[in-house]
Amino acid sequence: MNFLDELKSLKDQIKVKNKFDINFDFDNIVISGMGGSGVVGNIFQEYYSKKPVITVGDYGIPDFVNNKTLFIGISYSGNTEETLNNIEEAKNRGAHVFGITSGGKLETIIENKIIIPSGIQPRSALGYMLMPLYNTFNLINDDQIDSIYKILDAIDQNHEEMKNEAFKIYGNSYIPIIFGSRPYKSVAYRWKTQFNENAKTFAFYNYFPELNHNDTMPLKSAYRKDEYLYYVFESDNQRVNQRIRITQEITGSQFNIIKPPSEDYFNKLFYLIHYADYLTYQLALIRNIDPNDVSTIEDLKQKLA
Amino acid sequence: MNFLDELKSLKDQIKVKNKFDINFDFDNIVISGMGGSGVVGNIFQEYYSKKPVITVGDYGIPDFVNNKTLFIGISYSGNTEETLNNIEEAKNRGAHVFGITSGGKLETIIENKIIIPSGIQPRSALGYMLMPLYNTFNLINDDQIDSIYKILDAIDQNHEEMKNEAFKIYGNSYIPIIFGSRPYKSVAYRWKTQFNENAKTFAFYNYFPELNHNDTMPLKSAYRKDEYLYYVFESDNQRVNQRIRITQEITGSQFNIIKPPSEDYFNKLFYLIHYADYLTYQLALIRNIDPNDVSTIEDLKQKLA
Numbered sequence: 001m002n003f004l005d006e007l008k009s010l011k012d013q014i015k016v017k018n019k020f021d022i023n024f025d026f027d028n029i030v031i032s033g034m035g036g037s038g039v040v041g042n043i044f045q046e047y048y049s050k051k052p053v054i055t056v057g058d059y060g061i062p063d064f065v066n067n068k069t070l071f072i073g074i075s076y077s078g079n080t081e082e083t084l085n086n087i088e089e090a091k092n093r094g095a096h097v098f099g100i101t102s103g104g105k106l107e108t109i110i111e112n113k114i115i116i117p118s119g120i121q122p123r124s125a126l127g128y129m130l131m132p133l134y135n136t137f138n139l140i141n142d143d144q145i146d147s148i149y150k151i152l153d154a155i156d157q158n159h160e161e162m163k164n165e166a167f168k169i170y171g172n173s174y175i176p177i178i179f180g181s182r183p184y185k186s187v188a189y190r191w192k193t194q195f196n197e198n199a200k201t202f203a204f205y206n207y208f209p210e211l212n213h214n215d216t217m218p219l220k221s222a223y224r225k226d227e228y229l230y231y232v233f234e235s236d237n238q239r240v241n242q243r244i245r246i247t248q249e250i251t252g253s254q255f256n257i258i259k260p261p262s263e264d265y266f267n268k269l270f271y272l273i274h275y276a277d278y279l280t281y282q283l284a285l286i287r288n289i290d291p292n293d294v295s296t297i298e299d300l301k302q303k304l305a
Numbered sequence: 306m307n308f309l310d311e312l313k314s315l316k317d318q319i320k321v322k323n324k325f326d327i328n329f330d331f332d333n334i335v336i337s338g339m340g341g342s343g344v345v346g347n348i349f350q351e352y353y354s355k356k357p358v359i360t361v362g363d364y365g366i367p368d369f370v371n372n373k374t375l376f377i378g379i380s381y382s383g384n385t386e387e388t389l390n391n392i393e394e395a396k397n398r399g400a401h402v403f404g405i406t407s408g409g410k411l412e413t414i415i416e417n418k419i420i421i422p423s424g425i426q427p428r429s430a431l432g433y434m435l436m437p438l439y440n441t442f443n444l445i446n447d448d449q450i451d452s453i454y455k456i457l458d459a460i461d462q463n464h465e466e467m468k469n470e471a472f473k474i475y476g477n478s479y480i481p482i483i484f485g486s487r488p489y490k491s492v493a494y495r496w497k498t499q500f501n502e503n504a505k506t507f508a509f510y511n512y513f514p515e516l517n518h519n520d521t522m523p524l525k526s527a528y529r530k531d532e533y534l535y536y537v538f539e540s541d542n543q544r545v546n547q548r549i550r551i552t553q554e555i556t557g558s559q560f561n562i563i564k565p566p567s568e569d570y571f572n573k574l575f576y577l578i579h580y581a582d583y584l585t586y587q588l589a590l591i592r593n594i595d596p597n598d599v600s601t602i603e604d605l606k607q608k609l610a
Contacts (some may be wrong), residue, residue, distance in 0.1 A: 213340025
């Protein structure tokens with residue numbers, strides 16, 4: 001599958017119905033994953049908080065993990081060193097261990113697992129990895145899925161806006177800074193990583209209201225501040241939108257406000273995700289860089305092995 | 306107190322003995338705070354994980370918060386909008402609510418509180434806000450405190466190294482990127498915010514091993530990559546140190562490795578914190594900027610009120 005087809009597959013990924021059977025007693029949820037697989041847990045955590053959800057993007061799991069923990073290891077390749085390490089540790093602690101993977105070693109060490117299609121980039125499989133979490137907790141219905149499908153399909157058909165933005169970035173060698181807000185803070189992080197992996201540019205992120213306690217100062221007074229281009233997600237919270245407006249005013253900044261075409265959480269989530277998919281894909285093409293290539297990351301894994 | 310004296314007060318702040326009485330049954334810990342007060346919970350969370358610790362740097366608290374939650378609101382001024390909002394919500398849910406503040410409204414709405422000295426910048430009061438957490442869970446002893454005191458005092462006496470680094474940053478208009486690793490990821494964030502608030506420069510952070518799944522690509526192939534200066538904390542984990550070495554090798558990057566003079570967690574923690582205190586203070590002086598001034602943040606609060 002070429003990279004554009006990978007992007008276009010997102011609208012079909014959201015239709016998967018697989019889920020975990022969590023018909024047992026647990027006090028907390030720990031989700032372990034790195035990079036494109038790791039952001040899945042973080043996105044979920046911002047939306048679901050009926051129990052404590054702790055995400056781990058690292059070697060090692062929290063001390064509290066025990067037989068009252070629902071532990072989910074997510075690794076698209078199934079061979080992510082940090083995640084495999086954490087799964088073994090969680091099993092030793094007696095946690096209820098589940099996995100999401102396309103294969104690899106993870107498939108062989110976990111009994112309760114969801115196997116997703118292999119052969120694409122982990123970052124292109126976000127829907128496959130995220131939907132089982134929403135399905136498991138019954139958070140999404142078919143009407144929402146139909147509506148997301150239409151939004152994603154519309155972007156697949158027409159992403160002229162993202163292409164224009166990509167030209168603007170390239171023409172000025174801008175470095176994107178993305179400011180999200182809850183429950184889309186992890187989507188701002190996803191934008192950053194898509195710039196990194198697809199377009200091979202630096203990108204940075206923060207979120208409202210936290211950035212009003214620090215980044216507000218350099219927005220006004222830093223050197224090199226004109227080298228950045230700011231993308232800001234319109235918020236569900238009017239107090240946050242007020243902060244966005246005032247921050248521009250007092251720092252003399254001009255933000256590019258990204259306005260999703262829906263108020264529904266899931267519709268908004270996938271719109272924002274797919275916006276960056278195309279923005280970073282287009283930027284790669286303009287830079288004459290293969291968006292698919294992550295050979296430097298592969299080299300590192302080889303040298304570590 | 307002038308700003309240099311504020312920095313020098315850290316070594317005395319670590320001597321405070323106050324703690325909360327947590328002699329009741331609880332399942333999880335939620336710590337709410339923003340900016341310089343918010344990083345306190347994040348630093349604690351990386352070290353203590355016998356129970357789930359969730360930090361909130363936002364409006365709104367997780368759905369699970371109830372009478373089995375130990376909730377700690379931290380606001381140096383006592384008037385932080387987001388934190389006050391969350392404290393009220395936690396009280397309504399029946400959580401065990403505690404606070405750390407120098408006064409303000411927080412003092413009047415919480416019964417179980419620790420009052421710390423007022424009159425300095427919140428970011429200069431890190432020791433006052435952090436030690437009560439370590440004390441409450443009996444995590445630190447007097448020998449460690451003596452040893453930290455000596456390390457901090459030595460930096461107060463001689464911070465030539467930080468001054469030289471500040472000249473290097475200024476001379477090239479570098480933008481610092483700080484790469485931490487567990488349990489000092491939040492310290493990398495603290496560095497970022499100290500650059501923002503003291504020196505009014507942009508700064509960005511990430512951590513090993515997560516950055517090997519994204520930032521590794523632009524480190525090799527980005528435009529403008531020579532405009533950044535990389536600070537990387539030597540890790541406690543040899544596998545991470547191997548990653549640091551290989552990442553430099555395969556991307557052709559040169560990292561400034563910060564090596565604390567001790568293997569002890571607390572000694573290392575405060576060394577790293579104080580390093581950035583002086584680095585960012587010196588950079589402000591070289592830029593001819595008042596390190597104390599955060600008037601843009603104050604303006605924003607006024608306009609929001």
